[in-house]
Structure formats: structure tokens, C-alpha cells
Amino acid sequence: MNTRFFQFFRRCSPFAKNAARLIIIDRGMFVADFFLATTVPFVMQFLIWTFIYSGTGIKTLGSMGLRQTIYYYAFAIAFGRLNNGYDIVSNLSQSVREGSLEPHLLRPLSYPMQKISDFMGGGLVYTVPIIIILCVFLNSSLVLPTPLFWPGWILMLISSQILCFTISWMVGMTSFWLVRTNFVLTLLTTSAAFFGGELLPAHLWGDWLRPLMSFNPLRFMISAPAEAIVTMDINFLWNSLLYTWGYTLFFATIARFLWKRGMKRYRGAGG
Secondary structure (H helix, E strand, O other): OHHHHHHHHHHHHHHHHHHHHHHHHOHHHHHHHHHHHHHHHHHHHHHHHHHHHHHHOOOEEOOEEHHHHHHHHHHHHHHHHHOOOHHHHHHHHHHHHHOOOHHHHOOOOOHHHHHHHHHHHHHHHHHHHHHHHHHHHHHHOOOOOOOOHHHHHHHHHHHHHHHHHHHHHHHHHHHHOOOOOHHHHHHHHHHHHHHOOOOOOHHHOOOOOHHHHHHOHHHHOOHHHHHHHHHOOHHHHHHHHHHHHHHHHHHHHHHHHHHHHHHHHOOOOOO
16 A cells, blocks of 8 residues: 555656746746735735724724734635636646647546646645745744644645645536636636635624635635634634535545546547
């Protein structure tokens, strides 16, 4: 079993390393993602929530005070960049439209596993902002999580990436039925920002909308790991992991079915 695992890991690692290397080399994307797409939204949220708390004299909103809210948005925005499935859908759509899947399908590693290796490899680079924010947060925190919290939170980080890939891959299957997937891509990215919790934490929505914002799958990609670390709630963390694994299995099953159906429709050689 261990031998098979290491052989599988060895086949996946070149794809992961190549994806990480490409992100680092592409300085334009590096600057845009790490500074513009991350810093600007955080500064806006910082100004808004500082004004709300200081201007009204409110100490807490829901379950979080000003400090927790600020760090929540820092983590949520960073997780939003980490778990972004835009390229997964866009690249698959382009390959299907151009009929250029054959070279990838001939490799010893299945094409979905190639793509998840790419995604996880690129994710290693995008975890850098999360690690920086985490260090600042822990350095300024008076209470530290218990040792049992850390394995669960690291597992949550990895699981959120796998969930993001399965959802994005499932959405990408529309490439076999649609000529263009621009609308689907826009819907995916907009839904991730709204339902994922980058606009508002789940506990600040009205009672009628709170269940949807608390238990939809996109939340466990972005806001759940952010909320878990700022509240240091180990029960919330493990409950979130159960939801994440359940959604991952559900969407992976659908994606597997659609992949088989899509391959029957696929026509290569520039088709």
C-alpha cells in the first residue's frame, strides 16, 4: 500500500512542481494576485469595519469583535485566492474546444489527477499569504489554539482545496456541451465570492438566509477555515470538516459521471 502511494505521489509531483514554478515565474500574475487582488479588498474591508465598530461603539457583531472581524476578512480573502477554480474551468474549456486533450489522455496519470496535481501545486504558492497572516495573528493573540486544533485546521486547508477542485471540475464538465463557458465562469466566481463568505460572515446574514450562507458548499472553501482560526472553535472546525468531506464526495461523484459522459461526446484532433 505504501509503495503504491509513493508511486502515485511520484507521478503527481511533476505536475504540482510545474504549476508552482509557472506562478512564480509569471511576475505579472504574481503581483496582481498577491497585491492587487488581495491587498486592495482587505484595505477596503478594514476601513469599512473599523468605521462600523468605532463609529457605533459596538463591541461585537454576532460572535466576533473588531479584531476577529479584521482577521476573518484577511483569511477569507486569502482563501478566496487559494481556492479559485477559474483556471480549472477555463483551461478545460479551451482544451475541449480546440480538441487538444489527446496528449494529456495518453499519459500514465489520468487527466483529472493531472489537473488536481496542477491545482494543488499552485496552491502551495498561494498558501504563503495565509501563513503570513497566520503568523501575525498568532503573534498578536492572547489565547492560542490547543495542539489538537492544528492537525484539524491543516486538514481543513487541504480539504478546502480538494472541495474547490471537485466543484470547479464538475462545472468544467459543461465544456463538453457548451461552445463557450464564459457565463458559467462568471457564475462560478460570483457565487464563490457571495456564498463563500467574502462579502459577509455567515452569522451576519438575516435569519431567513443564514442557513443557506452557513451550510452551502462554497462556504467550506473560503469562510469556514477563516472563521475556524479566528474563533479557535475546535467543534466548529471538525463539523466543518465533515461537511467538506461530504460535499467533496457528492461533487466528485457527479463530476466522475459527467466526465464519462463528456468523453463520449468529445471529438479530438482539432474538433
